[in-house]
Each structure stands twice: as C-alpha cells, then as structure tokens.
Amino acid sequence: MHDIDRPDPSPRFANLATAASALAEAEALVARLLPLSTPADSASPDLQEHLASAWFRQVEALDALGRTAEVVAVADALCAHFEPGARDVLAPVFAPVAAWPWIARAQCEKARALAATGHAEASLGLLREVQRRFEQAQSPALREWIVAAGLEEARLRAAGGATFARVDMVRHCEDLARRFGGDDWPATRVLVARVRAAQARMLAELDYHDEALKQYAALHDDLQAADEPALKAQAADALHAHARLLETLGRNEEARALLRTLIDTHAEAADPDRRQTLALARTDLALALQRDLLRGAQDEDLEERLLAACDAVLDPHADSEDATVLRCVNRILRVKAQLLRDRDAEPDDEDRADELAEWQWSRYAGHADAQVRKELLLAMLDQLVPLDDPARELVGYRRLLERFGDDRSALLQPQLARTRLLEAWALRALDWGDEALSALSELDALHAESADAYTRLQCVHGRIERARILEARGDVEGALRALEGWTEARGAEDTALRRAIARAMDLRCDILQAQAPAAHPRPDGKDEEGRAIEVAVTEAEHRFAAAVDALVARFAKDPAEDLRTIAVKAQYALAAHWRGRLQFQRAVDAYAALVQAFAADTCAEVEGVVASAYLNQAYALMMLLEREADALPVYDALLARFPNATGAAMRDTLAKAAASRLTCLNRLQRQGATVSYGDQYEDLTLAQRDAIDATIERGRVLAVEGKHREAIACYDEVLQAHVESLHPELRRHCLDAMVRKGYSLGCLSQREAALAVNDEVIARYGNELSTSAEKDVALAMSNRAVQLDKLGRRAEELQTYDAIIVRWARSDVAYLRERVANARFCKAITIADTDLDAALALYGHVIDTCLHASEVALRTYAAKSSVNRGVRLRKAGRYEEAVACCEALVEACGEEADKGIAAQVVKARIGLARSYGHVGQVERQVETLELLLALPAGKIDEGLRTELRAEYQQLRPSPLVKAARALGALFAPKK
Missing domain, CATH: 1.25.40.10 (Tetratricopeptide repeat domain)
Incomplete structure (x- = not known):
C-alpha cells in the first residue's frame, strides 16, 4: 500500500555526478592528509579530524554510487590508521579518546555495508561488539554511535528473524530508549526518537497494533514542541507512521484526519526532512482518494478532489531536488495523467494527460534515483498501453528502451522486461514476426534468470508469445522448446x-x-463385423x-x-x-x-x-x-x-x-451375475423383469395402434402390482407405465383423469435423481400443461411451463433442454394475445439458445419460434423486425435437410414475401415469391400456392407494361 517511503539513510547527493565528484575530492584529500597524519598520535587534532571527515565523505559517496562493498575497506583503513595496534574491534582501545567516535562510526558503517552485501551475521557481530566495547562511554559524541549500532542491530535482526527475534528487538529498543533517552546530544536525541519509532513499527509487525499506535502518539507528543528541526521532523514522521498504521487497520477517516493535521502543522517547514514527510503525507492523501475512485465510491466530486490533491503535491514539490520528494512527484504525475485519461470529462483531457507525461519525461528522464526513473517508466507505459495503435506504441516502447534499456538498476528490471514484451506484442500485431522474435530473444537473454517474480512473469509471457508465433509458422518443435x-x-x-x-x-x-x-x-x-479395432x-x-x-x-x-x-x-x-x-x-x-x-x-x-x-x-x-x-x-x-x-x-x-x-x-x-439393488428391496428376478417389460411394450404397441383403452389396461396391470414398491427397477417400470397411461387418457379426451395421473407422476417421482426419471417427469409436466390448456385453466398452465423452465433451464441433457424449449414456445403462444412483448421475448430466448444446437428437436423449436415471432411482429406492424427474424432463420437453416425444419423455413419465406413490400424491398419480395412458386408439389399447400401466385402477378408487370416503360424512358427529356 505504501511503496514510496523515505530511504534510510536519506540520500546526501542530488545525483550520481555529484556523488562521483565528491568521491574523487575525498579520495584526493585522504591521499594528501594521510602522510601528514602518520603516525596518528603525532598529528594535530585538527588534521586528524579533517582526515576522518574525508574518509566518511568517501563512505557517503560510495553509498550513493552503489559501491557499498568498498565501504568495508574505507572503514578498515580508518580504524587501522587510528588504532595501528588493533587487529579487530575486540582488541583493547589503543587510539586516543578523541578518535573513539570515529572508530565507532567506522565500525557502524562497515557493519551496514556488510549487511547490504549479504554478510548479516558478520554485521550483527560487529554491531554487538561496538555496543559492548564502548558500553561505559560518557562522551556524547561516542554515545551517539552506541545508539546507532543498537538501532542498526534491531533493524537487521527484526528484518531477518522470526517473531521471537522481533520480540527481542522490541525489548532491545526499549532498553536503548531508557539508557540514552536523557542525553542532550542532538544527534543522540534524534537517534533515540528513531529507536522509539522502530520499536513502534516492530510492535505493529507483531500485530500489537494498539501498543504501536500508543508509541507513535507518545513519540509525537514528546517531540512536537521541540525547537530543533531534526526533532520536529521526527515528530512529523511519528504522526505520518501513525496515520499509515491506521489506514492499514482500515481506519481510513482517522488516518486521513491525522495526515491533514500533519500537513497543516508543518506546511511552512523548510528543512529537508519535514519537506520529505510533507510530500509523503500529501501523496498518501492523493493515493487514498485514487483508491476510493477505483473502488467506485459514490462521490460526484471525487475526481475534482483527486485532481486538487494531485496539485497539492505537484505545486509545492515539483521543483525539489530531493529524491524522496521526486518519487512522490512522479507517482502523482502518473495518477493525475491516468485520471485525465480515464475521466475524459473535458475535450482536452486526453491532450492534457499526454502533455503531462511528456513534461514528466523531459524533466526526469535522466534522474539519478532509480525509483524516480521507475515511476517515470511506469508513467510512460500508462500512456502507451491504452493506445490500441501498435505503430504508435512501438515508437514509444523503443524510445523507452533507448533511454533505459542499459539501466541495470534492479528496480527498473521488471518494467523493462514488460516494455520488451510489449514491444514484441506490438511487432507481432504489425505482422513483423522476425523482429518480434528478436525482441523476445532479447527479453529472455536479459531477464530469464531474474529472481524477481514479476520480471520472470514477463519472460513466461514472452515464451508463450514466441511459441504462438512459431506454431503459426509451422515450427512446432521450436514452439515446444519455447515452452520448456x-x-x-x-x-x-x-x-x-x-x-x-x-x-x-x-x-x-x-x-x-x-x-x-x-x-x-x-x-x-468396432468395425462393421463387430470386431475390435x-x-x-x-x-x-x-x-x-x-x-x-x-x-x-x-x-x-x-x-x-x-x-x-x-x-x-x-x-x-x-x-x-x-x-x-x-x-x-x-x-x-x-x-x-x-x-x-x-x-x-x-x-x-x-x-x-x-x-x-x-x-x-x-x-x-x-x-x-x-x-x-x-x-x-x-x-x-x-x-x-x-x-x-x-x-x-x-x-x-x-x-x-x-x-x-x-x-x-x-x-x-x-449376464447371470448375482446383483443386489439394495438389501432393503425385494428380490427381482430376470424373468420377472422381462415379464414387466413385455407388458409395458404390449401397451405401447396398442397405443400406437390407437387402442388406448387396451393399452391402459396393460399399464394398470403393472401399476397395480408394483406401484408402491421402492425397488429402483420397479419404480422405473412404474414411472414409464404411469406416463404412458396419462398420455393415453389424454388421447381419449379424459382430461381430468389424465391430469390426475400426470400429477401423481410428479408427486411420486419428481425428486428422483435419475436422468431417465427426470425425462419422464419432464414429459409428464409437459402433458399436464397440454391438458390444462384443453381445460382452459390458463393460470395453472402457465405455472406448469414456469416450473419446467426453472427446473431444467441449465440442464445439459438434450431431452430436458427440449422440454424447456417446448415450455417457452407454448407459453409464448398462450400469452401472445395478452402480453406481446413477453411472448416475443420467450420466442427470442428459444431462438438464441436453440437455433444453432446440434440436436434437430431443439433447432425445430427455434425454427417454429422464428416463424411465430415473425407472424406476431408482422401483425403488430413491426415489419423490419419481422424481416430480420425470418431472414436469420433462412440464413441458419436454409439448407436444412430435416423435413420439419425445412417446412418452417418455407413458412419463414412466406412471411418474408409478405413483409418485404412494407419495408420497400419489392425486388426481394418478387425474388422470394418466385422461389416459393418454384417449389415442387408437396412442399407447399396448393391453396396457398394460388394465393402467392396472385400476389406475384400483382407485383410482376406484364410484357406490354414493361415495353411501354422502356419506350417512355427512351424518349424522356434529358436532364
């Protein structure tokens, strides 16, 4: 959440060139003073102090240049000069008392350098020995470095240890604050404040949030009235850390209130430390508003408030030379530009965003601080990625790589890897495959071995892209190698x-x-002879x-x-x-x-x-x-x-x-195996099962012959014997018999009896978890709706359709989907006269879900729905919609081989023939009528054919009329 923070220690040089110059000057000064100061005990105190200062200036410059490992040698050189008889920090103190603070500081700098170069244990040992060696010191200048060593130990152990290490370091910080809290030495007071802040931070990391908040509050209260700028800065930092912890805990309004207090209290501060804290606090406020916007907070003034918050960072801080402040500035430049692009409220918002990005580029592209360069790189990517114009994007990505491609800062590598990937994508979009592959090779060569997860993520995306390019070219083995x-x-x-x-x-x-x-x-x-293939x-x-x-x-x-x-x-x-x-x-x-x-x-x-x-x-x-x-x-x-x-x-x-x-x-x-349908069920022999099957089959054949009374007698024979059984196989037979009985009763127009049987099917078997049972229940519900329609009980009929739709709308079983399509289709027919829009929506749903289905039955319902929908639209005078509906069916099923669907296509063409004229498409009306009239006998009712021929004759002019029109056109006056 808070990825912009003050570095520790704060940078002492504005840029790398300044640091390099300072290093050269310090090295020259050491080279000049060292011969004059050897042996150390014979040189003047002023000369020795100048020499020590030169060495420490070397340390600062080496840090700024990223040459931290060389700090160890500089610290050793200083200690060897002032303590020539001592081999390490454990040796007795041979140096004069005046040199002790320099030795302590040098050892602290060496410990810090060791930690930064991966030698944490050696660093911790050195820090502990500095504290032990000078434990009894009374010199304020020396006590400062004892506290510094203790603070660095606490940070290092807390960062690298488990929970118990943090607990120990909380106690360690408490002890340091107790022992040195009464010192008047300014630097020590500042260090003690930082010790207390570190203690509060570790308490927060240990989830002792209330204690941490109390520590921050106490630190701020103790220092807010201090006269020294450095202590005022520590008070401001405590308030800032307090606010950030509140925000982490979700107490956003309290956090923002503290940030506003901090800004109001220190707004006129001129010292660099408090200017940093002000920039960080103002940035935190702006980023909090941005998060509100991204979360979709309901606040109509939020965008304007965010713009104002951005300007509150940029106006007072854009001209700063402080790296931390400029990190904030560059982040907020990104936020402001992104807001202008996203909101697009004014005609020039996009142009303003681009101008802001270009100003940022011209101002900060050469900055020495890696995080400033990272923010700038991100800002440029924010500008390029949404363009959706590969050519323009490519120009931008190449400009970024030309400027930053050789930058080896670890902070920039993830986004440089992303830039190279984006370059490759743009090249591929432009169909420049070879160049894309080259860019992907560079991405892999430079970043594949990175330990950073985001950087490696770009490399994996790059490998995927390479594989797709190579596969498209037919280089399958190359594509596979890319994915290994x-x-x-x-x-x-x-x-x-x-x-x-x-x-x-x-x-x-x-x-x-x-x-x-x-x-x-x-x-x-199996092959045609039934043999295994x-x-x-x-x-x-x-x-x-x-x-x-x-x-x-x-x-x-x-x-x-x-x-x-x-x-x-x-x-x-x-x-x-x-x-x-x-x-x-x-x-x-x-x-x-x-x-x-x-x-x-x-x-x-x-x-x-x-x-x-x-x-x-x-x-x-x-x-x-x-x-x-x-x-x-x-x-x-x-x-x-x-x-x-x-x-x-x-x-x-x-x-x-x-x-x-x-x-x-x-x-x-x-097959003769002994099977158990369940110990709780009665025995059912194969002979008994076959006998029941034969009885139901006899009823089915009778029903097909139209002998429904005899068929019902067969079904009743099965039901009377087994309907109360819980045996799964007998329940399956009885369900089949009961559904068939309901159908036969309907065929005999015994509506109420058929309805009662279908209701019994639903009640007895409606919760059966079996596909065959669900099919039969769905069929019974459909048959129930048919009987209710015949009885004129519309409300119950519609309820039945709805029950079918709700129960099986998401089923992937084709037959159940067919029942749903039937329910929607029939419901549309039922309500069309009273609720046309709802009926049209139902027809539309069937068309959308079934027109391109693989099952003929589903496509048939879609075809019928298209025809009915077209008829209803035509009757309502909505001819353009009717045309679109019927044309969609003809396009989808015009070559359909199934007779039922082909018949619906003919009806759709008839609908088109009678709709085209109303939308001014007479030629298409004529073409459609000619196509219909050319259909062979049996494809269209002869009475209807006569009607269509009459309509065609009315539209088709006679040869005499055609000749008269041609002659008139020939002698018509020229315009």
Whole structure:
C-alpha cells in the first residue's frame, strides 16, 4: 500500500555526478592528509579530524554510487590508521579518546555495508561488539554511535528473524530508549526518537497494533514542541507512521484526519526532512482518494478532489531536488495523467494527460534515483498501453528502451522486461514476426534468470508469445522448446507467475494434442463385423500425455483454484483423447488418475470435472470395455462423493450416473451375475423383469395402434402390482407405465383423469435423481400443461411451463433442454394475445439458445419460434423486425435437410414475401415469391400456392407494361 517511503539513510547527493565528484575530492584529500597524519598520535587534532571527515565523505559517496562493498575497506583503513595496534574491534582501545567516535562510526558503517552485501551475521557481530566495547562511554559524541549500532542491530535482526527475534528487538529498543533517552546530544536525541519509532513499527509487525499506535502518539507528543528541526521532523514522521498504521487497520477517516493535521502543522517547514514527510503525507492523501475512485465510491466530486490533491503535491514539490520528494512527484504525475485519461470529462483531457507525461519525461528522464526513473517508466507505459495503435506504441516502447534499456538498476528490471514484451506484442500485431522474435530473444537473454517474480512473469509471457508465433509458422518443435523449462520452483509464491507458467504448460499440451491423430470415426471401437479395432499409439500422443502429467504434477495441489482448474481440464482432455482414439483402457486410467489427483478438491469447477471423469470412466468400463463389474463401484463412488450436490450441472451428472448404475445392474443380472439393488428391496428376478417389460411394450404397441383403452389396461396391470414398491427397477417400470397411461387418457379426451395421473407422476417421482426419471417427469409436466390448456385453466398452465423452465433451464441433457424449449414456445403462444412483448421475448430466448444446437428437436423449436415471432411482429406492424427474424432463420437453416425444419423455413419465406413490400424491398419480395412458386408439389399447400401466385402477378408487370416503360424512358427529356 505504501511503496514510496523515505530511504534510510536519506540520500546526501542530488545525483550520481555529484556523488562521483565528491568521491574523487575525498579520495584526493585522504591521499594528501594521510602522510601528514602518520603516525596518528603525532598529528594535530585538527588534521586528524579533517582526515576522518574525508574518509566518511568517501563512505557517503560510495553509498550513493552503489559501491557499498568498498565501504568495508574505507572503514578498515580508518580504524587501522587510528588504532595501528588493533587487529579487530575486540582488541583493547589503543587510539586516543578523541578518535573513539570515529572508530565507532567506522565500525557502524562497515557493519551496514556488510549487511547490504549479504554478510548479516558478520554485521550483527560487529554491531554487538561496538555496543559492548564502548558500553561505559560518557562522551556524547561516542554515545551517539552506541545508539546507532543498537538501532542498526534491531533493524537487521527484526528484518531477518522470526517473531521471537522481533520480540527481542522490541525489548532491545526499549532498553536503548531508557539508557540514552536523557542525553542532550542532538544527534543522540534524534537517534533515540528513531529507536522509539522502530520499536513502534516492530510492535505493529507483531500485530500489537494498539501498543504501536500508543508509541507513535507518545513519540509525537514528546517531540512536537521541540525547537530543533531534526526533532520536529521526527515528530512529523511519528504522526505520518501513525496515520499509515491506521489506514492499514482500515481506519481510513482517522488516518486521513491525522495526515491533514500533519500537513497543516508543518506546511511552512523548510528543512529537508519535514519537506520529505510533507510530500509523503500529501501523496498518501492523493493515493487514498485514487483508491476510493477505483473502488467506485459514490462521490460526484471525487475526481475534482483527486485532481486538487494531485496539485497539492505537484505545486509545492515539483521543483525539489530531493529524491524522496521526486518519487512522490512522479507517482502523482502518473495518477493525475491516468485520471485525465480515464475521466475524459473535458475535450482536452486526453491532450492534457499526454502533455503531462511528456513534461514528466523531459524533466526526469535522466534522474539519478532509480525509483524516480521507475515511476517515470511506469508513467510512460500508462500512456502507451491504452493506445490500441501498435505503430504508435512501438515508437514509444523503443524510445523507452533507448533511454533505459542499459539501466541495470534492479528496480527498473521488471518494467523493462514488460516494455520488451510489449514491444514484441506490438511487432507481432504489425505482422513483423522476425523482429518480434528478436525482441523476445532479447527479453529472455536479459531477464530469464531474474529472481524477481514479476520480471520472470514477463519472460513466461514472452515464451508463450514466441511459441504462438512459431506454431503459426509451422515450427512446432521450436514452439515446444519455447515452452520448456518452467518447472522450477522459483517465484512459486507469486500467483500471477504460477498462472502464467500453468498457461505455458497448458499451451504445450494443446500444441502436442494438435499434433496427435484425430478421433477415430468408429467411436465404439468396432468395425462393421463387430470386431475390435486396433489403433497404435503415436509418439506425439506419448509426448502429449507426458506434458499433461507434468502439468498435473505441478498444479494439482496448487492453492489457486483457477490453476487447479487448468490442470484438471488438461487431464480430462487427455482422457477424452484416449477414448476418441479407441484407447479405452488408457482412457479409463486417465480418468482414474484425474479422480485420484482431484477427488478431494472442493472448488466447484474442479468438482464438476471430477464428477464427469467418474461418469465417463464408468461408461467406458461398462459400454466400451464391457466390464460392468468394474463400472459398478465407479458409479457408487461418484454417488457417494457428491451426495448433497445442488447445482444444475452436477445434478445432471448424478442423474446420469444413477440411471446408468441401474442399467449396469440390469446388464450384470442379464449376464447371470448375482446383483443386489439394495438389501432393503425385494428380490427381482430376470424373468420377472422381462415379464414387466413385455407388458409395458404390449401397451405401447396398442397405443400406437390407437387402442388406448387396451393399452391402459396393460399399464394398470403393472401399476397395480408394483406401484408402491421402492425397488429402483420397479419404480422405473412404474414411472414409464404411469406416463404412458396419462398420455393415453389424454388421447381419449379424459382430461381430468389424465391430469390426475400426470400429477401423481410428479408427486411420486419428481425428486428422483435419475436422468431417465427426470425425462419422464419432464414429459409428464409437459402433458399436464397440454391438458390444462384443453381445460382452459390458463393460470395453472402457465405455472406448469414456469416450473419446467426453472427446473431444467441449465440442464445439459438434450431431452430436458427440449422440454424447456417446448415450455417457452407454448407459453409464448398462450400469452401472445395478452402480453406481446413477453411472448416475443420467450420466442427470442428459444431462438438464441436453440437455433444453432446440434440436436434437430431443439433447432425445430427455434425454427417454429422464428416463424411465430415473425407472424406476431408482422401483425403488430413491426415489419423490419419481422424481416430480420425470418431472414436469420433462412440464413441458419436454409439448407436444412430435416423435413420439419425445412417446412418452417418455407413458412419463414412466406412471411418474408409478405413483409418485404412494407419495408420497400419489392425486388426481394418478387425474388422470394418466385422461389416459393418454384417449389415442387408437396412442399407447399396448393391453396396457398394460388394465393402467392396472385400476389406475384400483382407485383410482376406484364410484357406490354414493361415495353411501354422502356419506350417512355427512351424518349424522356434529358436532364
């Protein structure tokens, strides 16, 4: 949240050139003074002080230039000069008392340099010994460096240790404050204030938030009335830290109130430290308003307040030379430019944003501070990325790389990597593939070994881009090589990086699958004679399987749900591939591997794939390998794994499983196996089952012959014997018989009796979790609506349609989707006269969801809905809409082979013929009538053909009229 903060220590040089100049001067001064000051005990105190000052100036300059490792040698040189007999800090003090503060400071600087170069333990040892060696010192100048050593130890141990280390350092800071809090030495007072601030910060890190807030408040109260600017700066810092902690705790209004108090109190401050704190506080306020805006806060003045907050940072601070202040300035320049682009409230907002970005570029592109350059780089990317103009973007990216491409600052590398990736994307968008590949090679060469997760993220995106370019060119092996090498764990804690790696590995799977052979045209694995087809596994398939294995091994247990979803879908695709290639045992093994890897996963999307894997594994075992005994426990495991599923897709899967499980039991029984439908059910022999089947089949044949009374007698024979049974197979038979009985009663116009039977079906079997049962219940509900329509009970009819729609609208079972389409279609017919718009919406929904379905039955409902919708629109005088509706059907189904749909297309063309004239398209009306009249006999009713011929004759001029018009045109006066 707060990524802009004061560096510690604050920079002492305006830029690198100034630091380099200061280093050269200090080195020259040391070289000149050292011979005059040796031996140290014979030189004058002033000369020794000048020499020590020169050495410390070297230290400061080396720090500013990033040459921290060289500080160790400078500190050692100083100590060797003033203590020539001592080999390390543990030795007795040989130096004169006046040199002790210089030695203590040198050791502190050396410790800091050691820590910065990765030698934390050596640094801590040195800091502890400085405190031990000079523990009894009374000199104010020396006590300053004892506190400094203690503060640096606290920071270093807290940063590198666990909770207990922070607890120890809280006590350590408390002890330092107690021992040195009464010193009057100005530098020591400032250091003690920083010790107290560090203690408060560690308390906050330990989640002792109330104690931390109290510490910050006490520190501010103790120092706010101080006269010294350095102590006033510490008071301001305490107030600022207090506000930031409040914001972290979600106490935003309190935090902002403290920031405003800080700004009002110190607004006129001139000292650099407080100017820094003011810039940070003003920036925090502006960024808080930006977060409000991004969260969609309801405040109509928020944009103007944010602009004012940005100006409150820029106006007083843009001319500063302080690096920390300029970090704030450059961040707020980004915020202001982005706001102007996003709001676009005034005609010139976009231009103002671009002018601001260009001013920022011209002013700060050469700044020495890496974070200032980083903010500038981000600001330029903010300007370029939204352009959606690859040519202009490319120019901008290349300008950035020309200026910053050789910058080796670690802070800039993530965004430089992103810039190189964006350059490659722009090149590819311009179809400059070779240059794009070159840019991606540079991205990889410069950044692939980075330990930074965001930088590596750009490299992974770059590899994906390279793979896509190469695959499009036909260089499959090159594309696959680009996607290798991302299985290491670096950056594993970063979800975005893991996501990109998962996508790269998934793309590798996709490429390999595309190289594998397509599915076999005989999905059952049998040839025309019923013999098993043998298909060899190719090398590409082996590589595809290995790639999926690697993806699943890497991400099956990932904490991010979307990454586990990528993995589970890849495994499912592999299993489906094996099944399509007639490698049924491999398919079973792949489904089983999926279940084993993801069975305990609670992500809803993953659960759906797992359930489908169970179902398909069982299907392959039962239907493709004819191993019903192995399939049965898989069905049982699926039903046991998801006993309380409520989602529509999951219920569909479980319903299919329940129905298939019953089929599996029946097949096993027919094979002579002893099966148990459940200990709680009565025995049902194969002979009994066959007898019931025969009775229902006899009724079905009678119904087809129109002998519905005899058919009902067959159904009643089954129902009277078994309707109260709970045996799943007997319930299935009784449900079938009851639905058929309801239909036959309807055919006999016994409406109330048919309605009662359908109601009984719904009541008895409505909650049955089986696809076959759900199909029968849906059919019974549809038949119920038909009877209610015949009885004129419109309200109940509409309620029935709604019940069908609500229950199965999201089902993926084709027959249930057909029932839903039927319900919407019939409901539209019922309400069309009283609520035209609602009826049109229902027709539209059927068209949208079914017109391009693979199932003929669904497309038929879409075709009927298109025709009816066109008729209703035409009757309402909305001819343009009617034309659009019917033309969409003709375009989608004009070549349809199914007779039912073809008949609807003819009706749509008739509708067009009678609508085109109303929208001024007479020529198309004539063309459509000619097409209709050319249809062969039987395709169109002859009476209707006569009507259409009359309409055509009215539109088509006679030869005599045509000649007269041509002659008139010939002699018409020229204009």
